[in-house]
Amino acid sequence: MDRGFSPLKAMLGLLAIGVVGVLGFLILQGVKPTIKNAQPLNGSKAPKGPVLVSAEIRGEANLQDVRMRIDSKSVEPVIKSNSERFWEVSYRAPLPKGQHDIEIVAVDVRGREQPYRWRFTATGPSDPPKFANPLPRNGSRIPAGEVMVSLASFSEMASLTSFTLKLNDVKLNAPEIKPGANERTTSKTRRALEPGQYRVDAEAVDNEGERTTLQWTFFVVGAGQSDTDTLFFKETEQYVFAPFAAYWSKNGGLPIFGLPITPDFEKDGRTVQWFERARFERNPQLPADQQTQLGLLGNELRKADPPLAAAPSGDRLFFAQTGHSLGGSFRTYWQAHGGLSVFGLPLTEEITENGRTVQWFERARFELNPQGNGTVDDVQLGQIGRTRWEQTNR
Numbered sequence: 001m002d003r004g005f006s007p008l009k010a011m012l013g014l015l016a017i018g019v020v021g022v023l024g025f026l027i028l029q030g031v032k033p034t035i036k037n038a039q040p041l042n043g044s045k046a047p048k049g050p051v052l053v054s055a056e057i058r059g060e061a062n063l064q065d066v067r068m069r070i071d072s073k074s075v076e077p078v079i080k081s082n083s084e085r086f087w088e089v090s091y092r093a094p095l096p097k098g099q100h101d102i103e104i105v106a107v108d109v110r111g112r113e114q115p116y117r118w119r120f121t122a123t124g125p126s127d128p129p130k131f132a133n134p135l136p137r138n139g140s141r142i143p144a145g146e147v148m149v150s151l152a153s154f155s156e157m158a159s160l161t162s163f164t165l166k167l168n169d170v171k172l173n174a175p176e177i178k179p180g181a182n183e184r185t186t187s188k189t190r191r192a193l194e195p196g197q198y199r200v201d202a203e204a205v206d207n208e209g210e211r212t213t214l215q216w217t218f219f220v221v222g223a224g225q226s227d228t229d230t231l232f233f234k235e236t237e238q239y240v241f242a243p244f245a246a247y248w249s250k251n252g253g254l255p256i257f258g259l260p261i262t263p264d265f266e267k268d269g270r271t272v273q274w275f276e277r278a279r280f281e282r283n284p285q286l287p288a289d290q291q292t293q294l295g296l297l298g299n300e301l302r303k304a305d306p307p308l309a310a311a312p313s314g315d316r317l318f319f320a321q322t323g324h325s326l327g328g329s330f331r332t333y334w335q336a337h338g339g340l341s342v343f344g345l346p347l348t349e350e351i352t353e354n355g356r357t358v359q360w361f362e363r364a365r366f367e368l369n370p371q372g373n374g375t376v377d378d379v380q381l382g383q384i385g386r387t388r389w390e391q392t393n394r
Contacts, residue, residue: 033059033106035116042118046095048208049126053077054090055116057106063087065107071100094157096181097124097208128212129155129163129204132184133263135239138216140230144195144223147232148239150188151202151214157181158206165189166201190234195222233259240264244273244280247292252337261386276383278363294342297384298362301391304347319345330359330366333379358382 038055040046057066062084068077068091080088089104100122105115135150136142149172153163159179165172165187175187187202202214221228229242231249238260240248248257258276265272271282272295279295286293307323316327324346326334334343344362351358357368365382372378 031060032112032114033057033063033108035104035106035114038102038104038116038118040120042120045121046123048123050092050094051100051122052090052092053102054088055104057087057089057104059085059106059108061085061108061110061112063106064109067103067105067107069103070095094127095122096157097122124158124208126210127156128210129153129158129160129206130212131202131204131214134200134202134214134216136218136230136232137239137241138218140218140239140241141221141228142218142230142232143228144220145192145232146190146234147193147218147220148188148190148234148237149200150186151200152184152186153202153204154182154184155204155206155210158208158210159183160185160204161207162203162205163187164203167191168199169201188237190237193220195220235259236261238263240273243282243292247280248275251342256337256342256381258381258383258385261389274389275385277381277385279385279388294344294363296344296362297388298344298347298360298364301365301384301388302347302360304360305349305351308349321345322347324349326359329368329375329379333366334361 034057036056036058039052053068053070057063063081063086066077066079066087066089068075068089070091070093075091075093077089077091080090082088087106098121099119101117101119103115103117105113107113130153132152132154133150135148149165149167151165153160158181160177160183163175163177163185167189172187172189175185177185197217197219199215199217203211204213205211218230229245231240231245232238233240236259240260241264244264251257257278257280260273260275262274264280270284273280279297281293281295282291283293284291304322305324308318308325311318311320312325312327314327316325317331318325322345326346328350330350337343343364343366347360347362349359351360356370359366365384367380367382369378369380
């Protein structure tokens with residue numbers, strides 16, 4: 001009997017090959033992506049500082065997506081695609097001290113998902129405490145008298161345990177520390193200081209043993225010296241720094257602008273500081289001697305009255321730009337204390353508000369003391385800076 005080639009054997013062989021191929025295809029269709037080399041290792045302790053969470057993902061089909069969660073919160077990992085079927089994913093962040101649960105879910109183009117979970121322990125942050133807003137600012141020159149030394153400190157991941165300030169090696173009052181991450185503690189001391197140079201040394205320590213220090217200097221200038229660039233107002237515990245300090249002093253000071261009610265701060269590309277009767281603005285795009293400007297608080301608080309039908313007769317000063325005039329003690333005061341650059345154009349005539357004779361300008365509100373004699377000495381400026389600040393920062 002011929003045991004050589006047989007059609008039946010050939011058919012059975014081809015059938016077996018086909019079955020194996022189909023089974024192999026079905027197996028491959030069911031294979032999910034694999035996740036390996038997860039770091040930090042499961043059950044390990046990560047070193048102090050920012051933690052790098054990473055893993056390698058491989059797929060039998062092209063990879064499509066990967067999701068990462070740390071302590072049940074989604075994060076956005078960095079994906080390095082070595083090929084369509086081999087990705088490396090990573091995420092670096094400072095993590096609080098203690099155990100952390102990680103989950104990575106890999107997805108391929110066929111929609112097959114593979115989760116992988118593990119746990120490790122973080123040792124804690126390496127970020128030392130941080131400082132904010134040292135006052136007076138480094139290099140400031142302040143007139144002799146009362147000075148406030150102030151500094152804030154906080155820890156982003158831990159809790160402060162100590163915070164000390166020294167002025168020329170003399171320890172200042174210790175603040176009451178606010179416990180908890182990102183809780184800001186402020187050390188503040190007011191003292192009358194004689195002319196001279198002063199050095200402030202600060203140290204903060206958190207409950208992870210992290211320590212940070214800061215040192216800065218300032219100068220107290222004797223009476224009669226004109227090289228000061230900083231003013232301190234004990235009534236509101238606010239500083240005014242250059243260039244606002246010089247503008248405040250040269251253009252009328254307290255009667256015109258009032259006390260500062262905020263520190264200076266950045267807004268819309270400008271440095272801004274609010275006063276009782278004004279808002280100072282520094283525009284760095286202008287020449288140095290023109291950078292300090294006053295906000296148009298009058299325009300912001302009150303709509304201008306309709307213009308006069310015709311210019312008034314007599315000695316009243318008429319402004320065609322707004323159609324309003326200025327006369328009497330208000331005119332005298334306006335001309336004597338800065339005029340257009342400080343107060344701006346009139347928005348109204350003299351009117352009565354709350355029993356007082358007033359007149360609105362682009363940057364001010366003039367008020368006549370009802371108990372006075374109607375002279376220039378009875379002219380006061382309304383606290384429209386405080387009014388507008390409270391309106392916009394409720």
